[in-house]
Amino acid sequence: MEIMHNLYDELIGFMGLRSLLDMYQTGNYKALLTLNGILGAVSPVLPFLLVIEIIRAIVYKRFKIEDYRMPFFIFIINRVIGRFLSIAAVAFCIGVFEKYALFKTTFTWYWLIYGYIIWEFGHFLYHFWGHRVRLFWCLHATHHTPQSMNLSVSYAHFFLEGAYADCIRTTVCMLAGVNPPLLFFIMFIDGTWGGFIHAGENVVKDGRLGFLNRWILTPSHHRVHHAKNPLYMDTNFCNLLNIWDRVFGTFQHEVPNLPIEYGVSRDVNNRNFLDVYFGEFYYLALDVWKAPGLWNKVRYIFMPPGWSHTGAHKTAVVVRRAYLESLKQEQPIAAPQTTLYETAQQQTN
Ligand SMILES: [Zn+2]
Ligand SMILES: [Zn+2]
Numbered sequence: 001m002e003i004m005h006n007l008y009d010e011l012i013g014f015m016g017l018r019s020l021l022d023m024y025q026t027g028n029y030k031a032l033l034t035l036n037g038i039l040g041a042v043s044p045v046l047p048f049l050l051v052i053e054i055i056r057a058i059v060y061k062r063f064k065i066e067d068y069r070m071p072f073f074i075f076i077i078n079r080v081i082g083r084f085l086s087i088a089a090v091a092f093c094i095g096v097f098e099k100y101a102l103f104k105t106t107f108t109w110y111w112l113i114y115g116y117i118i119w120e121f122g123h124f125l126y127h128f129w130g131h132r133v134r135l136f137w138c139l140h141a142t143h144h145t146p147q148s149m150n151l152s153v154s155y156a157h158f159f160l161e162g163a164y165a166d167c168i169r170t171t172v173c174m175l176a177g178v179n180p181p182l183l184f185f186i187m188f189i190d191g192t193w194g195g196f197i198h199a200g201e202n203v204v205k206d207g208r209l210g211f212l213n214r215w216i217l218t219p220s221h222h223r224v225h226h227a228k229n230p231l232y233m234d235t236n237f238c239n240l241l242n243i244w245d246r247v248f249g250t251f252q253h254e255v256p257n258l259p260i261e262y263g264v265s266r267d268v269n270n271r272n273f274l275d276v277y278f279g280e281f282y283y284l285a286l287d288v289w290k291a292p293g294l295w296n297k298v299r300y301i302f303m304p305p306g307w308s309h310t311g312a313h314k315t316a317v318v319v320r321r322a323y324l325e326s327l328k329q330e331q332p333i334a335a336p337q338t339t340l341y342e343t344a345q346q347q348t349n
Helices: 002-014 018-026 029-033 035-042 045-059 065-078 081-100 109-132 134-144 151-155 161-175 180-196 219-225 243-248 273-290 294-302 316-329 340-348
Strands: none
Touching: 045 151, 045 180, 065 081, 065 151, 065 273, 081 161, 081 180, 109 134, 109 161, 109 180, 109 243, 134 161, 134 273, 134 294, 151 180, 161 180, 273 294
16 A cells, blocks of 8 residues: 555656645645745646647557656656755845845736746846856756657756756846746746647647747747757747847747757767766766866866867857858759748748
C-alpha cells in the first residue's frame, strides 16, 4: 500500500494538483495572492495538455518514447530544487530592488499592459544573454537539446536556469515600478503561454495560429527559436509579445520552404543525461583550459558560444550572416520565382 500511496503522491505532484488540492481541502484561497499560490494554480495546465498531446501522438501512431524520455527525467531531477530556487530568487530581488523603483504602479488594466511590456523586456534580456554569453548558454542549452518539439520540452531546463531568469526579470520589473501582485499575475500568464508555445506538431500542426501570428509570439515562432538552421539561429527571444525582437532585429517568421531542424549545432547524445545536462559546461571548461593566456580564458566564459581566440568564429551571428550572403548569390530558376533569400527577408518584416 505504501507503494500505491507514493505513486499517487508522485502523480498528484506531476499533474501540479497538490497546491489546488490543499487550497480546496483547507478552503484557504488567499494563497492565490502569493507567488507560490499562482505557480500552484498554473501548474496543472501544462501536464493536462501534455497528456492530450501524448494521446494524440499514440492515436496517430507518431508517439516516439525518445521525444519524451529525457525531458521527463530532467523534470524528476529538477522538481523540488528548481522551483524552490526560483521562488527564493524572486523574493530576494523584490526585497532588494522594490525600494529603488522609479515610480509605483497599481493593479489596473493599463498598468498590466505596461507591466507586461517591461516583463517581456526582462525576459528578452535573460534569454538573449542565455544565447550570447557562453556561461549563461551553459545554463540554457539543456532546454535546446531536444530534437523534436512537444510540451515536455518546457520541462527540460538546467536546475539553475529558473533562478537566473527570475533574477533578471524580477529586477527589471521592480526597478520599473511593477508592483509584486501585478508581477505574479504576469508570471501566471507568462507561465501558461510559455508552456503552450512548446506544443508540438502532433497537437498544433500549424503553429502560426492564423492572424495571431502577425501580432503575438506563436508556437511557430518558438519552433523557429528552437531550430538550428542557420537562418533561424538566435531569433525570437520573446515569449508572448514580440515587440523586443522587432526592436532589436531578432524577429524571424517560419519560412514555408525551410523545414525546422530542432536541436543545437553540436552533436548531443540525447540518451545521455550527463551530455544533455552538463555537456556545455564540459566543453566550456575544455576551451578555457586550452586557451592561451588569462585574457583569452576569460573571454571564452563571456563571449558568445562559437567564439574562438583564433578568430575563426562560428557564432550564430557569423553563421547566419554567411548563410544570408550565400542565398544572395542564389539565382531564381525561373524569372517570376522569388529566391529563398527574398522569402527569408520578407518573413523577417
Ligand atoms: Zn532559447
Ligand atoms: Zn523553448
